[in-house]
Amino acid sequence: MNIFKQSDIQKVVKVNRETISGIEDAFTSLANGNAVMPPVMRIDIEEYNGEVDIKTAYLKGYDLFCIKISSGFFDNPKLGLPSGNGMMLLICAKTGVPAAILMDHGYLTDVRTAAAGAVSAKYLAPTDVHTVGIIGSGNQAGYQLYALQQVRDFKKVLVYGRTNERVEKWVRNMKKTVHADIDIAESPKDVVHRSQVVVTATPSKEPLLQQEWLHPGLHITAMGSDAEHKQELDPGILTHADVLVCDHKEQCFRLGELHHGLEAGVITQEDDMIELGDLTSGVRKGRTEDGQITVCDLTGTGAQDTAIANFAYHELRSRNMGMKLD
Amino acid sequence: MNIFKQSDIQKVVKVNRETISGIEDAFTSLANGNAVMPPVMRIDIEEYNGEVDIKTAYLKGYDLFCIKISSGFFDNPKLGLPSGNGMMLLICAKTGVPAAILMDHGYLTDVRTAAAGAVSAKYLAPTDVHTVGIIGSGNQAGYQLYALQQVRDFKKVLVYGRTNERVEKWVRNMKKTVHADIDIAESPKDVVHRSQVVVTATPSKEPLLQQEWLHPGLHITAMGSDAEHKQELDPGILTHADVLVCDHKEQCFRLGELHHGLEAGVITQEDDMIELGDLTSGVRKGRTEDGQITVCDLTGTGAQDTAIANFAYHELRSRNMGMKLD
Numbered sequence: 210m211n212i213f214k215q216s217d218i219q220k221v222v223k224v225n226r227e228t229i230s231g232i233e234d235a236f237t238s239l240a241n242g243n244a245v246m247p248p249v250m251r252i253d254i255e256e257y258n259g260e261v262d263i264k265t266a267y268l269k270g271y272d273l274f275c276i277k278i279s280s281g282f283f284d285n286p287k288l289g290l291p292s293g294n295g296m297m298l299l300i301c302a303k304t305g306v307p308a309a310i311l312m313d314h315g316y317l318t319d320v321r322t323a324a325a326g327a328v329s330a331k332y333l334a335p336t337d338v339h340t341v342g343i344i345g346s347g348n349q350a351g352y353q354l355y356a357l358q359q360v361r362d363f364k365k366v367l368v369y370g371r372t373n374e375r376v377e378k379w380v381r382n383m384k385k386t387v388h389a390d391i392d393i394a395e396s397p398k399d400v401v402h403r404s405q406v407v408v409t410a411t412p413s414k415e416p417l418l419q420q421e422w423l424h425p426g427l428h429i430t431a432m433g434s435d436a437e438h439k440q441e442l443d444p445g446i447l448t449h450a451d452v453l454v455c456d457h458k459e460q461c462f463r464l465g466e467l468h469h470g471l472e473a474g475v476i477t478q479e480d481d482m483i484e485l486g487d488l489t490s491g492v493r494k495g496r497t498e499d500g501q502i503t504v505c506d507l508t509g510t511g512a513q514d515t516a517i518a519n520f521a522y523h524e525l526r527s528r529n530m531g532m533k534l535d
Numbered sequence: 536m537n538i539f540k541q542s543d544i545q546k547v548v549k550v551n552r553e554t555i556s557g558i559e560d561a562f563t564s565l566a567n568g569n570a571v572m573p574p575v576m577r578i579d580i581e582e583y584n585g586e587v588d589i590k591t592a593y594l595k596g597y598d599l600f601c602i603k604i605s606s607g608f609f610d611n612p613k614l615g616l617p618s619g620n621g622m623m624l625l626i627c628a629k630t631g632v633p634a635a636i637l638m639d640h641g642y643l644t645d646v647r648t649a650a651a652g653a654v655s656a657k658y659l660a661p662t663d664v665h666t667v668g669i670i671g672s673g674n675q676a677g678y679q680l681y682a683l684q685q686v687r688d689f690k691k692v693l694v695y696g697r698t699n700e701r702v703e704k705w706v707r708n709m710k711k712t713v714h715a716d717i718d719i720a721e722s723p724k725d726v727v728h729r730s731q732v733v734v735t736a737t738p739s740k741e742p743l744l745q746q747e748w749l750h751p752g753l754h755i756t757a758m759g760s761d762a763e764h765k766q767e768l769d770p771g772i773l774t775h776a777d778v779l780v781c782d783h784k785e786q787c788f789r790l791g792e793l794h795h796g797l798e799a800g801v802i803t804q805e806d807d808m809i810e811l812g813d814l815t816s817g818v819r820k821g822r823t824e825d826g827q828i829t830v831c832d833l834t835g836t837g838a839q840d841t842a843i844a845n846f847a848y849h850e851l852r853s854r855n856m857g858m859k860l861d
Contacts, residue, residue, distance in 0.1 A: 210638070212538070212860060214860075245578055245579060245580065247576050247577060247578055248576075250573050250574075250576040250589060250591065251573060252571055252573055252591055252592075252593055252600070253571060254571065254593050254600075254628055256595070257628065257629045257630075259628075259629075259630075259631050261591075261602075261626065261631060263576060263589060263591070263602065265576065265578055265587075265589070266578075267578055267580050269582070274578070274580075276587075276589065276604055278602055278624065278626070278633075280626065280631030281631070282629070282630050282631040285630055285631070288630065290630055290632065293631075294630075294631045294632055294633065296624075296633055298604065298622075298624075300587065300604070300606065302580055302583065302585075303583045303585075303608070304583075304585075304608050304611055304614065304616055304620075305585050305587060305606030305607070305608040305611070305619075305620045306616065306620055307604075307620065307622055307638075310636065312536070312633075312860070532860075534538060534540075534638070534858075
């Protein structure tokens with residue numbers, strides 16, 4: 210068994226066309242029924258304000274499958290620790306023998322999540338995007354922006370976050386690597402009005418975007434909600450979309466924006482619902498007209514984890530990185 | 536983070552009164568509502584005849600909680616590999632930070648499973664046991680016997696297994712460490728007739744013990760069934776027991792003998808059902824009369840894993856064993 214540390218993983222895995230293409234393949238496997246993906250396992254530790262998610266998926270044709278443990282302990286900053294943590298285990302799909310531990314501390318999740326945002330925009334955003342709007346100013350907001358650069362040329366970025374200092378710091382960081390003007394917006398409404406693509410990347414528990422703000426030619430990727438209590442979109446947005454897509458139907462009906470749509474009674478589990486894999490496999494079409502409103506609900510799938518972890522493993526091994534254990 | 540290897544773990548964790556007592560505490564926590572234990576996660580990889588289970592539980596008062604990955608790949612012997620594999624991760628319950636990896640290859644599962652058998656016999660077997668019957672001749676059958684020695688003095692062991700050579704080898708091994716006469720029985724029926732305590736420890740998919748064989752003063756621990764398709768007991772045995780106990784109601788209704796009882800329509804989810812933790816906490820009584828027939832259905836819980844993994848971790852750390860990783 211091999212163990213790999215975050216710094217090595219960060220050297221060999223980046224948000225780029227190769228990883229985005231790998232994530233497209235994972236979605237295709239999911240949609241084609243070439244995946245075994247049980248529901249997310251979750252442990253809530255209320256007394257320490259913590260939550261742990263376990264995701265996994267076996268994808269046919271991949272040597273290894275990933276079991277990912279990711280946690281959020283929201284009192285950690287008081288202890289001087291980051292809230293989030295994560296690691297991936299890789300298990301041989303033919304024998305069950307543990308092959309590797311990727312001590313990525315959530316980095317590979319950041320990459321595969323951003324890559325899904327890029328896949329969403331690739332098939333759903335208008336061809337010409339002038340302004341990208343970002344709601345949120347955390348790490349993932351930045352990764353989403355890097356990923357969007359791989360699939361669309363845009364000139365301007367508008368960002369909104371609740372805490373001024375945090376947003377300003379985020380803008381300073383982004384300016385180093387993103388080739389576009391970056392401005393801070395006054396409100397989420399302002400962001401939506403002035404953008405053709407909007408990505409929400411927050412841990413919000415209530416809708417940040419309202420249905421009234423939608424305009425022709427808008428694409429929204431909502432990637433923040435990955436648990437029952439999280440929500441970024443007014444459920445009315447789901448019914449006003451001309452094309453509504455999600456990463457995984459069953460999971461989004463449990464954990465994503467679709468879950469709130471069900472609760473609000475504006476959609477049903479019987480509704481025709483497009484998955485990202487239907488787009489990547491060519492079975493369904495994404496945006497077909499410039500004026501359409503498109504929405505994508507991402508909850509993050511074990512299939513993406515297995516794809517990115519396999520990619521990382523083979524890159525690391527080919528460079529003789531990592532440490533071998535008994 | 537620390538990583539511990541199997542040989543070190545085997546040095547410090549044994550089937551003994553200390554570990555059995557630790558497993559009793561875990562059941563008490565479960566029954567008292569001091570545990571968060573999500574349903575078992577399962578990945579079936581049919582094309583390689585493999586299955587992977589993920590179990591976890593947070594127990595209040597324990598520093599760390601365990602996430603256990605265990606697998607069975609039944610074509611492995613053809614490749615010269617053992618079918619089973621397993622490892623445990625220990626995560627800090629206050630911060631979510633990974634604390635340790637126990638590369639135990641299933642050893643701690645063997646110990647905590649045998650310990651549950653001992654807990655079952657402690658509260659349910661008659662005080663005087665002359666003969667213990669074992670159905671099955673795998674590793675776990677042996678561990679169950681070691682564990683029973685800690686809670687009852689018995690003079691004789693009767694074992695039944697399908698493959699003669701395997702049973703004979705098992706008997707030779709057991710004779711080295713078990714202070715009792717060990718004989719091979721002709722049939723499961725023979726075992727039941729001549730024993731006061733019977734433990735079934737097989738991967739059987741159909742009932743091995745029949746209701747007609749029950750006799751006053753018998754205790755049965757059925758520990759083999761931990762998946763929907765596994766079964767060791769004729770469901771009629773469940774209704775003919777004077778005291779019917781399980782390790783975890785919800786899990787046994789899904790995966791254990793109780794599951795087959797539900798399917799056969801002989802029990803319902805509303806039936807009064809005693810959990811092992813009701814016995815260890817003193818809330819309910821086990822056997823109250825010598826002539827009673829008692830049955831215990833074990834599926835193996837994440838709570839046991841968290842208890843045994845904490846115990847192992849503290850023993851290993853106090854001896855400065857293991858390897859520190861970044």
